[in-house]
Amino acid sequence: MSLSDLAGEPLIIPSRKSRAKEIRGWFEKIEEEPKILCEISNYMNAFALVKAKVGIAIFPATMDFGMTHTQVVTKTIVNPGHQADYVLVWDKNRSLEGLAEKFLGCVQELQEKE
Numbered sequence: 001m002s003l004s005d006l007a008g009e010p011l012i013i014p015s016r017k018s019r020a021k022e023i024r025g026w027f028e029k030i031e032e033e034p035k036i037l038c039e040i041s042n043y044m045n046a047f048a049l050v051k052a053k054v055g056i057a058i059f060p061a062t063m064d065f066g067m068t069h070t071q072v073v074t075k076t077i078v079n080p081g082h083q084a085d086y087v088l089v090w091d092k093n094r095s096l097e098g099l100a101e102k103f104l105g106c107v108q109e110l111q112e113k114e
Contacts, residue, residue: 002079007032010055012046015039023058029080047072 003026011034013023020039027034037055040046046057050072058077088107090096096104 001075001077003077010037012049012055012057013039015041
């Protein structure tokens with residue numbers, strides 16, 4: 001699905017400020033204005049709104065609504081494709097231990113490869 005296909009459609013987007021800002025930025029890049037119906041924090045509520053034909057939800061693919069309904073389909077935005085950005089934050093005055101330390105090491109190793 002192309003992002004331009006969603007221009008003018010009533011959109012239900014995540015209420016997290018970073019996600020909402022990112023989605024708005026996607027539309028800016030294609031010089032379109034998104035028609036944001038509402039921002040919502042719970043993807044289950046977004047699914048319910050979509051099921052009730054209120055609008056179209058844009059949520060990360062990792063949220064995979066995990067539900068099926070004959071009137072609800074999921075599609076990937078591929079034109080242009082988008083990737084969500086994440087950051088790691090921790091207290092620099094506190095040493096990490098165990099699994100947290102190993103996880104950080106894996107992330108740092110992946111960054112070095114890029």
